[in-house]
Amino acid sequence: MTFKKLFATTAAAALVATAAAADVRLSDTIGTDFDRDTFNTGFADTGYFDALDRDRDTMLDENEYATGLYADYDTDNDVLISQDEFDTANVRYYGDAYQGGAFADYDANADGMLDQGEFGGFYGTDVAPRFAEYDADQDGFLNSDEYASDLYDTADVNRDAVVTIEEEGFFEGWFDGDDIEAEVQTVGDVM
Numbered sequence: 001m002t003f004k005k006l007f008a009t010t011a012a013a014a015l016v017a018t019a020a021a022a023d024v025r026l027s028d029t030i031g032t033d034f035d036r037d038t039f040n041t042g043f044a045d046t047g048y049f050d051a052l053d054r055d056r057d058t059m060l061d062e063n064e065y066a067t068g069l070y071a072d073y074d075t076d077n078d079v080l081i082s083q084d085e086f087d088t089a090n091v092r093y094y095g096d097a098y099q100g101g102a103f104a105d106y107d108a109n110a111d112g113m114l115d116q117g118e119f120g121g122f123y124g125t126d127v128a129p130r131f132a133e134y135d136a137d138q139d140g141f142l143n144s145d146e147y148a149s150d151l152y153d154t155a156d157v158n159r160d161a162v163v164t165i166e167e168e169g170f171f172e173g174w175f176d177g178d179d180i181e182a183e184v185q186t187v188g189d190v191m
């Protein structure tokens with residue numbers, strides 16, 4: 001089963017299971033554990049990493065990583081980040097434990113939107129430490145496996161190595177069927 005197929009199945013299962021207990025495991029619904037290895041292997045087949053890797057060197061530098069985040073935060077694809085998009089995405093990435101700055105801290109021109117440069121300020125302050133955390137070999141880049149580990153842990157909010165139905169909501173927002181490659185090309189550099 002490809003990751004796309006796996007994801008489509010689990011997203012549908014999540015919709016069906018919204019009223020179920022939050023600790024239902026994927027293995028209960030689709031017969032496989034959504035463990036790190038399964039995820040990392042499947043993730044490599046999605047093409048998502050390749051789409052973010054704009055210079056095609058098989059690595060994400062911080063700029064490519066931050067642009068991918070921008071495209072993900074921008075759910076309505078207007079190439080601006082509203083306060084609602086900012087708050088919603090921060091809950092997805094950090095759960096209720098988001099400790100970073102407020103939207104207004106980064107909206108330098110106070111127009112109610114974050115553009116690429118303003119988002120770069122948010123990235124540099126609040127997100128860059130996570131890039132460093134997942135750069136396991138400390139070469140300044142995230143390879144596909146390092147990046148997949150970041151995504152997996154981000155989804156696994158309580159870090160118990162099981163992505164629950166509730167935690168899967170992260171992927172519903174993240175992998176929303178948009179043309180990610182076109183989006184990141186449109187967003188361009190944020191740093």
Ligand SMILES: [Ca+2]
Nearest residue numbers: 053057059060
């Ligand atoms: Ca690259």
Ligand SMILES: [Ca+2]
Nearest residue numbers: 074078080081
């Ligand atoms: Ca937007």
Ligand SMILES: [Ca+2]
Nearest residue numbers: 107111113114
């Ligand atoms: Ca602004």
Ligand SMILES: [Ca+2]
Nearest residue numbers: 135139141142
């Ligand atoms: Ca690395």
